Amino acid sequence: MFASPVLYVMKIVVLDRNTVGVDIDFEGLRRFGDTVIYPRTEYQQISERVADADIIVANKSIMREDTLKGAANLKLICLTATGTNNIDREYMKSRGIAVANVAGYSTDSVVQHTFAMLFYVWEKLAYYDQYVKSGAYTKSPDFCHIDQKFHELAGKTYGIIGLGAIGKGVARVAEAFGCKVIYYSTTGQNHSDRYEQVGFEELLSRSDVVSIHAPLNERTEGLMTIEAFRKMKPSAVLLNAGRGPIVVEQDLVQALEEGLIAGAALDVISVEPMLPDNPLLKIRDSGKLLVTPHVAWATTEARQRVVDEVCLNIQAFLKGEARNRVC
Numbered sequence: 001m002f003a004s005p006v007l008y009v010m011k012i013v014v015l016d017r018n019t020v021g022v023d024i025d026f027e028g029l030r031r032f033g034d035t036v037i038y039p040r041t042e043y044q045q046i047s048e049r050v051a052d053a054d055i056i057v058a059n060k061s062i063m064r065e066d067t068l069k070g071a072a073n074l075k076l077i078c079l080t081a082t083g084t085n086n087i088d089r090e091y092m093k094s095r096g097i098a099v100a101n102v103a104g105y106s107t108d109s110v111v112q113h114t115f116a117m118l119f120y121v122w123e124k125l126a127y128y129d130q131y132v133k134s135g136a137y138t139k140s141p142d143f144c145h146i147d148q149k150f151h152e153l154a155g156k157t158y159g160i161i162g163l164g165a166i167g168k169g170v171a172r173v174a175e176a177f178g179c180k181v182i183y184y185s186t187t188g189q190n191h192s193d194r195y196e197q198v199g200f201e202e203l204l205s206r207s208d209v210v211s212i213h214a215p216l217n218e219r220t221e222g223l224m225t226i227e228a229f230r231k232m233k234p235s236a237v238l239l240n241a242g243r244g245p246i247v248v249e250q251d252l253v254q255a256l257e258e259g260l261i262a263g264a265a266l267d268v269i270s271v272e273p274m275l276p277d278n279p280l281l282k283i284r285d286s287g288k289l290l291v292t293p294h295v296a297w298a299t300t301e302a303r304q305r306v307v308d309e310v311c312l313n314i315q316a317f318l319k320g321e322a323r324n325r326v327c
Helices: 027-032 043-049 089-095 107-122 125-133 165-176 200-206 226-231 249-257 300-318
Strands: 010-014 033-037 055-058 076-079 098-100 157-161 180-184 209-212 237-240 263-266 289-291
Touching: 010 027, 027 033, 027 300, 076 300, 089 098, 098 300, 107 125, 107 165, 107 209, 107 237, 107 263, 107 289, 107 300, 157 165, 157 200, 165 180, 165 209, 180 200, 200 226, 226 249, 249 263
Parallel strands: 010 033, 010 055, 055 076, 076 098, 157 180, 157 209, 209 237, 237 263, 263 289
Antiparallel strands: none
């Protein structure tokens, strides 16, 4: 996959390998030099571990002056993620430290997980699975048990908040199921001749599924409030595979408890990992609420793609090329 080995003798430090997964192959990094791989790194350990690093590979570790000031040789930080909120960009610019991220690696994975979440809630799969496993089906007088109603997606309106690459991928699949796709662009920058663009309130009132695939910013934080849920159909389902703080979690709990919407499925929450007092834990009915632990991006293929992209970013840097540079 990569060009012939380079002659640079580099020190590469991987700070939080476990965030990508212990099953993923990091060996490609070793062709660039001496590589030390840590499963995870606590904040107070960063400075010592990166002291002699030329290149840091990190996901969530905080990269700023207080963690990097002793890393005199540092030339490049490679993120195993798209987001850069753990990076102090101004400090990197002042030191001349390059930063490269990875993008687009998880689009297919997130689209797939979005529909896995939808069908779990939409078709009441938790209920029907438990019905069979409880032994109730062995006592049924009928071949078919239909106590929980569910509906076809065909002919329904699928509303997408955020029509970037993932949103467009979701739209294509929703179309394949026969849905009418509408979308709300949170930035106003994404346009499509294929799908109908609507305002936020119109999307809420018309959609049978509201599917969030937007970034977190000042326009989207706290977007889904109790007022928003009151504008949705009582039969509608909310999906969030964007960012957790887009949904006000206490308001979602209230909406589910009051029957303002039929169900919700989330792969992202406000604080990750989840805090013990998160209000979402009040909803024990999996037919109403499904929460997965930020795994939509994490198919095996997508996670290996992340590491392969990091290797390509390092290779480009050593050749003087600015591949995937964010600063």
